[in-house]
Amino acid sequence: MTVAAATPIELIQAVYATLDERLETGRRRLGRPLTLAEKILVNHLDDPEDAGLERGVSYVDLRPDRVALQDATAQMAWLQFMTAGLDEVRIPTTTHCDHLIQARDDGRTDLLTAVDGNREVYGFLGSVCARYGAGFWKPGSGIIHQVVLEQYAFPGGMMIGTDSHTPNAGGLAMVAIGVGGADAVDVMTGFPWNVRWPKLIGIHLTGELSGWAAPKDVILKVADILTVNGGTGAIVEYFGPGARSLSATGKATICNMGAEIGATTSLFAYDDAIARYLKSTGREAVADAADAVAHHLRADDAVEADPGTFFDQIIELDLSTLSPHINGPHTPDLSRPVADLGAEAEREGWPLEVSAGLIGSCTNSSYEDITRAASIARDALAKGLTAKAPLLITPGSEQVRATIERDGLLADFEALGAKVLANACGPCIGQWDRQDMEDGVPNSIVTSYNRNFPKRNDGYATTHAFVTSPETVMALTIAGRLDFDPANDTLTNDAGEEVRLSVGPGDELPSDGFDPGEATFQAPPADGSSVEVAVSPTSDRLQVLAPFPAWDGEDITDLAVLVKAQGKCTTDHISMAGPWLHYRGHLENISGNVYMGAVNAFTDEVGTGLDVTDGKTRAYPEIARRYHEAGIAWVAIGDENMGEGSSREHAAMEPRFRGARVVMARSFARIHETNLKKQGILPLTFANRDDYDLIGPEDRISALGLADLAPDTQVEVVITSPDGGTTSIAMDHTYSPDQIEWFKAGSALNLIRQRT
Ligand code: MIC
Numbered sequence: 001m002t003v004a005a006a007t008p009i010e011l012i013q014a015v016y017a018t019l020d021e022r023l024e025t026g027r028r029r030l031g032r033p034l035t036l037a038e039k040i041l042v043n044h045l046d047d048p049e050d051a052g053l054e055r056g057v058s059y060v061d062l063r064p065d066r067v068a069l070q071d072a073t074a075q076m077a078w079l080q081f082m083t084a085g086l087d088e089v090r091i092p093t094t095t096h097c098d099h100l101i102q103a104r105d106d107g108r109t110d111l112l113t114a115v116d117g118n119r120e121v122y123g124f125l126g127s128v129c130a131r132y133g134a135g136f137w138k139p140g141s142g143i144i145h146q147v148v149l150e151q152y153a154f155p156g157g158m159m160i161g162t163d164s165h166t167p168n169a170g171g172l173a174m175v176a177i178g179v180g181g182a183d184a185v186d187v188m189t190g191f192p193w194n195v196r197w198p199k200l201i202g203i204h205l206t207g208e209l210s211g212w213a214a215p216k217d218v219i220l221k222v223a224d225i226l227t228v229n230g231g232t233g234a235i236v237e238y239f240g241p242g243a244r245s246l247s248a249t250g251k252a253t254i255c256n257m258g259a260e261i262g263a264t265t266s267l268f269a270y271d272d273a274i275a276r277y278l279k280s281t282g283r284e285a286v287a288d289a290a291d292a293v294a295h296h297l298r299a300d301d302a303v304e305a306d307p308g309t310f311f312d313q314i315i316e317l318d319l320s321t322l323s324p325h326i327n328g329p330h331t332p333d334l335s336r337p338v339a340d341l342g343a344e345a346e347r348e349g350w351p352l353e354v355s356a357g358l359i360g361s362c363t364n365s366s367y368e369d370i371t372r373a374a375s376i377a378r379d380a381l382a383k384g385l386t387a388k389a390p391l392l393i394t395p396g397s398e399q400v401r402a403t404i405e406r407d408g409l410l411a412d413f414e415a416l417g418a419k420v421l422a423n424a425c426g427p428c429i430g431q432w433d434r435q436d437m438e439d440g441v442p443n444s445i446v447t448s449y450n451r452n453f454p455k456r457n458d459g460y461a462t463t464h465a466f467v468t469s470p471e472t473v474m475a476l477t478i479a480g481r482l483d484f485d486p487a488n489d490t491l492t493n494d495a496g497e498e499v500r501l502s503v504g505p506g507d508e509l510p511s512d513g514f515d516p517g518e519a520t521f522q523a524p525p526a527d528g529s530s531v532e533v534a535v536s537p538t539s540d541r542l543q544v545l546a547p548f549p550a551w552d553g554e555d556i557t558d559l560a561v562l563v564k565a566q567g568k569c570t571t572d573h574i575s576m577a578g579p580w581l582h583y584r585g586h587l588e589n590i591s592g593n594v595y596m597g598a599v600n601a602f603t604d605e606v607g608t609g610l611d612v613t614d615g616k617t618r619a620y621p622e623i624a625r626r627y628h629e630a631g632i633a634w635v636a637i638g639d640e641n642m643g644e645g646s647s648r649e650h651a652a653m654e655p656r657f658r659g660a661r662v663v664m665a666r667s668f669a670r671i672h673e674t675n676l677k678k679q680g681i682l683p684l685t686f687a688n689r690d691d692y693d694l695i696g697p698e699d700r701i702s703a704l705g706l707a708d709l710a711p712d713t714q715v716e717v718v719i720t721s722p723d724g725g726t727t728s729i730a731m732d733h734t735y736s737p738d739q740i741e742w743f744k745a746g747s748a749l750n751l752i753r754q755r756t
Pocket residue numbers: 072073099162163164165178429451577645646647648
């Protein structure tokens with residue numbers, strides 16, 4: 001397989017060639033016109049005639065066009081792929097180095113430090129890609145989703161990526177879904193990708209943005225309405241005149257942060273803005289091909305005329321009245337207009353002073369974002385203002401970096417004292433060696449990122465992170481305060497005058513075209529079979545995987561309760577990022593962080609629990625290790641939306657490795673639930689949500705009747721208290737018949753090994 005630095009036009013034409021026939025099949029089978037999401041899914045069904053199409057119920061097999069992996073999840077994905085015994089990936093696959101670069105000094109210095117410090121991991125990823133026919137984007141090339149948007153995404157396509165913000169490509173009318181590594185391995189080995197036929201949420205956009213309002217405000221507002229689990233199991237489709245008024249990268253911002261409402265993915269229809277973006281990024285041929293089938297790359301006309309009959313839920317948003325919003329701290333759905341933040345911060349005791357402003361991430365680092373933010377920087381300087389807080393800028397890709405440097409925009413930020421970091425995730429994923437603040441000091445930061453869980457950016461629990469648009473980040477950083485409303489308030493300049501900040505319209509695309517910058521792509525050789533992939537047995541960063549044991553056919557009995565988490569238990573709580581990114585390729589070492597951030601429901605303490613072997617309180621990773629060594633199997637209990645956030649399968653592999661057999665929760669986030677199933681752990685939800693309260697720290701848990709595990713049946717769970725009393729409760733599961741095979745085999749990968 002040749003994997004180039006762009007999606008070949010032949011691949012796109014092949015996808016378009018089946019549209020006429022398959023969409024007819026879809027309309028016939030559903031007995032009505034189709035939304036765009038339905039069209040793309042139907043066109044990628046493994047079996048369009050017979051697949052079940054009941055929303056939220058049927059499981060279907062899909063055939064994605066591409067797979068993208070980022071370095072922090074790619075290591076486990078490739079380690080799993082390697083055990084499948086194939087010579088080549090069966091679907092075009094790329095690996096992107098973006099998560100492992102730590103922000104500290106400046107872009108160039110930090111990149112060199114990362115290349116040196118991560119030599120072993122980059123060497124592994126580069127060689128494994130060359131060996132198995134995948135494309136490799138070297139460190140410095142940019143954030144996976146920005147690079148995918150610039151090079152690989154195409155209207156009407158379907159891809160999966162081992163990162164929860166893969167839906168970014170929905171900005172180019174693609175169905176792009178975030179998955180765990182084991183899902184990616186299915187597709188890379190030539191198997192279809194299995195998912196529940198989604199529900200559909202329609203967001204009808206009217207009007208047009210103006211002033212300080214930005215595309216980011218659309219998703220900040222949607223997160224407010226739908227909350228962090230309101231999109232679970234659904235694809236969010238944006239439509240209406242307002243949708244057509246947004247730039248392609250603005251659409252991508254909105255789809256990107258759809259991950260924060262738990263949506264399977266989000267997307268917009270193909271339109272002129274997308275065509276302009278494709279042409280500007282050197283893909284005229286893709287735009288021409290899309291133009292030729294444009295009627296297939298938007299919903300059928302009946303959908304916009306009468307949306308109520310097509311969507312499970314509809315939200316109306318008028319962009320003309322949308323005000324700038326800001327969400328946080330600690331959760332991305334705690335939203336309010338910027339103008340109201342000051343009063344709320346005062347009430348809640350959040351520090352009003354802004355200690356840092358950060359612009360970038362896969363969500364907001366497009367050319368347009370940067371031009372709008374730079375216009376504010378220029379305006380501030382011209383009016384005699386400076387930034388009151390440190391400002392950090394991370395360009396989304398090498399192409400964006402080179403272009404904004406050429407166009408003088410980096411200079412605008414630097415004139416305001418900003419630091420320009422490497423083209424990478426950086427502070428968005430805790431890769432921020434923050435020098436200007438100590439742990440334990442309450443402080444507030446504003447970012448244009450998407451997530452704001454505690455410790456996410458600088459590793460400090462005392463940092464309050466607020467997410468907002470790049471425009472609002474600029475304004476609040478210049479003002480140095482949270483209680484500043486850029487649309488209405490004034491600032492005092494160096495001459496003592498009261499001045500008002502203004503924001504320019506920005507440039508959707510660079511008028512001189514993009515500058516590709518440095519070449520950072522490595523194509524695989526035509527024949528990679530002689531490439532050696534080295535995993536040293538003494539490495540502390542990479543470890544060859546041993547298969548998990550198959551199910552022995554017996555009920556799972558007498559599990560100890562390792563952890564009962566209360567409140568939010570995101571993947572950042574289960575397997576923290578930041579310094580732990582170091583061990584993403586070494587299952588045993590990374591298990592040193594398992595459930596480290598979970599709040600113990602019995603004690604309210606973070607990260608510690610009862611070790612039932614001796615009654616002592618210990619850190620969860622240590623108890624897990626001790627149970628593992630003693631052969632004690634265990635269960636983890638979670639609250640609502642367990643495993644919210646990232647796609648990282650480490651949050652499932654670590655518990656599995658250390659002896660978890662079952663995870664019980666009030667509800668799960670989609671990717672985490674699938675990751676648990678894939679690794680052979682039983683995810684169960686309380687049929688009666690209050691049964692969560694029944695479980696005590698010294699109880700023993702048994703899951704019974706597993707030989708009869710089947711779709712639409714419940715699992716009986718017996719809770720045995722220390723005095724021997726038992727309570728039986730019913731638990732639900734979402735296994736499809738195929739997925740039950742994963743459980744029986746011990747993991748989905750064990751099945752692939754049997755089949756390849
Ligand atoms: C994130 O934003 O949390 C990450 C880091 O990009 C993750 C992937 C990971 O944990 O490696 C994600 O969103 O899936």
